Amino acid sequence: MxxxxxxxxxxxxxxxxxxxxxxxxxxxxxxxxxxxxxxxxxxxxxxxxxxxxxxxxxxxxxxxxxxxxxxxxxxxxxxxxxxxxxxxxxxxxxxxxxxxxxxxxxxxxxxxxxxxxxxxxxxxxxxxxxxxxxxxxxxxxxxxxxxxxxxxxxASADSRKDEQRFRRLLETTNIVPWERAAGDSRFAYVGEQITDLFGFSTEQWKQDDFWTSRIHTDDVERVTAEYSNLSPLADHFRSEYRMIAKDGRVIWIEDHVDVVREWAKRPTMHGFMTDISERKHAESITKDLSRRLINAQEEERKRIARELHDDLNQRVALISIELEQVAQTAMQNPSALSGRLGSIKQKVSEISNEIHRMSYELHPSKLEHLGLVPALRSFCSELARSRAIKIDFQGGKLPESLNRDITLCVFRTAQEALQNASKHSGAAEVKVTLNATEKQLELTITDEGCGFIPTHEKMTKGLGITSMQERIHHVGGTFKVISERSRGTTVRVTVPIA
CATH class of the missing domain: 3.30.450.20 (PAS domain)
Structure with a gap:
């Protein structure tokens, strides 16, 4: 023209x-x-x-x-x-x-x-x-x-057909396409999927300020500012925010927005909404687990520090005092020297064993050098001796080429379960069996102690059961706790090896 x-x-x-x-x-x-x-x-x-x-x-x-x-x-x-x-x-x-x-x-x-x-x-x-x-x-x-x-x-007809085909394709997914003028809270177009997602009809979303009214109150100020105060140069932005569905559910939305600018015309926005509630839930669980793991690490450090200070340090101090007394006794009564030195030797040996136990809990070297069954048998023996509890360990023949992640996972799970039983069950005896089939490892730990309710809030929030579950799930296994009050506890673990 x-x-x-x-x-x-x-x-x-x-x-x-x-x-x-x-x-x-x-x-x-x-x-x-x-x-x-x-x-x-x-x-x-x-x-x-x-x-x-x-x-x-x-x-x-x-x-x-x-x-x-x-x-x-x-x-x-x-x-x-x-x-x-x-x-x-x-x-x-x-x-x-x-x-x-x-x-x-x-x-x-x-x-x-x-x-x-x-x-x-x-x-x-x-x-x-x-x-x-x-x-x-x-x-x-x-x-x-x-x-x-x-x-x-x-060309325009082909473009319209392509757009219609694309919109029909989007309508088969959970991605919600939409269009509206920049700075406007009323949709000019919105995909039918939005009804399934939020429960409101497409016509309702085309009303003034309806979109704004469904944004979570904690997000509405930030989100409306993002969509209203567009940069004159930016042609794309992404936003995450919460919206309230018709039934009251809070739904996390990720919105990818393209800004289309034409000379002497008001900019338009074309976007795609995606429900990311599951991803946000997973992120929340991950953050919570990370926080609890950090807390567990701090608690473990406190425990080690406490054992070093309250137990080993005091015992070493007592040995030092006793050595001074021995020195004085040696000059006054040399015949009593032998008995005193024997007593000191016994105490030093006990301290050495305690240091060895603490070191083994932190890193089981026998697991790397001897394998899962010998390492777990050794741990049961040491735990039984230190806690004055009987542990009956039965270990079968395992494949020689077990994955290191699997052996460490099963060992740590058994270690945690046995420590829980020795500390909290009140049982006089704990039975442990470790066997292997062609397809999986099977670990069972049973006591006839006081038992507990596995779904109790203290148990779900504590890291003992959670850490064991996470370890086993990490290697594709199953973890189950069967327990009732006054009827003992059984921990069953299976891990695939084929």
């Missing part, structure tokens, strides 16, 4: 002379207009065609609806409305638009329509504008330019 406007400015005066039949200038202007790629006709106030260019003659040949004069002398609506194939409504709109320009009610008129042609349907865009004849002849002439926009229309 800009090309036609330029032609109109440059040759308007010359066209007047064409109509006045100035032969030399008429030929000049004819050649100028013939150079235009648009199909141009000029009509008078009676809507009769008084001038056509080369492109119009070629267009007439393509439509096959004009005689050898290419419409000269005929009324323009008679010709043009006859080739409009998009229905009588477009034909009437074309006739009325031209009439308004002739009457001076409008400066120009534009429309597009589909017309018939020899080679098949084609899309035409027209632009009509008026100019005056010379003062001698007076009257008004209308220049009408026609452009073939079939390729553009086909």
């Amino acid at each position: 800009s090309e036609i406007a330029l032609y109109q400015n440059e040759i308007g005066n010359s066209l007047r002379r064409v109509v006045e039949n100035t032969e030399r200038e008429s030929k000049l202007v004819q050649s100028i207009i013939d150079a235009s790629g648009s199909s141009i006709v000029i009509i008078d106030e009676k809507r009769s065609i008084v001038f056509v260019n080369r492109a119009w003659r070629q267009f007439a040949n393509r439509t096959g609806s004009l005689n050898g004069e290419y419409g000269l002398g005929k009324t323009y609506p008679e010709i043009s409305c006859g080739i409009v194939s998009t229905g009588p409504k477009d034909a009437v709109a074309l006739r009325d638009g031209i009439k308004q320009v002739i009457r001076g009610e409008e400066i120009e008129f534009e429309m597009r329509y589909r017309c018939t042609a020899v080679a098949g349907p084609m899309w035409i865009a027209i632009h009509a504008s008026a100019f005056l004849r010379s003062s001698q002849q007076g009257g008004r002439l209308i220049m009408i330019a026609h452009d073939d926009i079939s390729l553009n229309e086909l």
Whole structure:
């Protein structure tokens, strides 16, 4: 259309002379207009065609609806409305638009329509504008330019079909597409999936401020600011926030938004909402577990420090005092020296054993060098001796090439379960069995102690059972605790090895 406007400015005066039949200038202007790629006709106030260019003659040949004069002398609506194939409504709109320009009610008129042609349907865009004849002849002439926009229309149609196919594809997922003007809280379009996600109809989401009203109160100020205060340069942003469903559920949303900007138009936003509630829940569990693991590490450090200070340190101090006494006794009563030294030796041996036990709890070296069964048997023996409890360990033959992660996982789980039993069950005996089938390891630890309720809040929040569960699940195994008050406890673990 800009090309036609330029032609109109440059040759308007010359066209007047064409109509006045100035032969030399008429030929000049004819050649100028013939150079235009648009199909141009000029009509008078009676809507009769008084001038056509080369492109119009070629267009007439393509439509096959004009005689050898290419419409000269005929009324323009008679010709043009006859080739409009998009229905009588477009034909009437074309006739009325031209009439308004002739009457001076409008400066120009534009429309597009589909017309018939020899080679098949084609899309035409027209632009009509008026100019005056010379003062001698007076009257008004209308220049009408026609452009073939079939390729553009086909491309637009393909684009619309692609968009429709994409939207239908999205409607089969839990991703919610939406569109709205920048700074507007009312959706111009939103996918049907939003009804399944939140429980509200698509029409409700197209109401003013409905989207804002469903944002969680702790997020609404931040989110509305993000969507309202768009950077003049940013064309994409991502936001995470909570929304309230119709049934009161809190749903976490991840929204990917593209900002589309066009010259002299209000920016529009196109987005895709995704329900990330499960991911947020998993992140919350991970954070909570990390926090509890850190707390457990601190508790373990405190325990080791306490044992070093309250037990080993005091025992070493007592040995130091006893050595001073031995030194004094040696001078006064040498015959008593042997007995005192034997006592000190026994105490040093006990301290050595305690240091060895603590070291073994922190890192079981026997597990690496001897394997799972010998390491667990050794641990049971040492724990039974230090806690004055009977532990009956039965270990079967295990595959030689067990994965290190599996052996460490099973050992730590048995270690935790046995320490719990020795500390809390009150049982005089604990039975441990470790066997292997072709497909899995099987560990069972049983006591006939006081028992407990596995689902009790103290147990679910404590890290003992949780850490064992996490360890076993990490290697793809199953962990089960069977316990009742006054009926003992059984821990059953299976870990796949094939």
